[in-house]
Structures are given as structure tokens and as C-alpha cells.
Amino acid sequence: MKLLSRILFLISLIILVIYSFDFLECNNRALLISFIIGFIATFISTFFVENDKLNTFIRRISAVIVISILAYILIFGVIWSFSKRP
Secondary structure, three states: OHHHHHHHHHHHHHHHHHHHOOOOOOOOHHHHHHHHHHHHHHHHHHHHOOOOHHHHHHHHHHHHHHHHHHHHHHHHHHHHHHOOOO
8 A cells, every 4th residue: 555655646746747847738637637636545545554754745745735726626616706806
């Protein structure tokens, strides 16, 4: 399980970098959903392994990214849609 969480973390980071530096600028939605699911799965899977420094680091980085994604969805998805714009 430790290996699985580390592989998920690395794959999610690679997908995030590819999505961030999308040279075609097509904003591929599949990549966006892939790295969101990857980081959420990484965050959850780190709770099933023993605590060492690397797993704690991976858990904290994944938590920051998951919280950022949820805050982004809350701000721009919910609050922005209810605001009165001219």
C-alpha cells in the first residue's frame, strides 16, 4: 500500500505538471479530473500505511492540493454563480 500511495502521488504530480504547462492550451478536462482523483486517492491511501517522514510529507502535500481544489470549486463554482453580476 505504501508503494501504491507513492506511485499515485508521482503520477498525480506528473499529470498536474502536464495540465499546468498545456502547450496546446486546450484545457483538457480529462487531465483535470485525473489529477483531482489521483490526489484524493493518494490522500486517502496514505492513512492505510505506517507513518514515516515521506508518507507524512505526501499526505500533507496531497491535503493542501485537495483543500485548494475544493476551495476553488467552492469559490468559483458556488459563490461566483450566486453573485449578482452586471
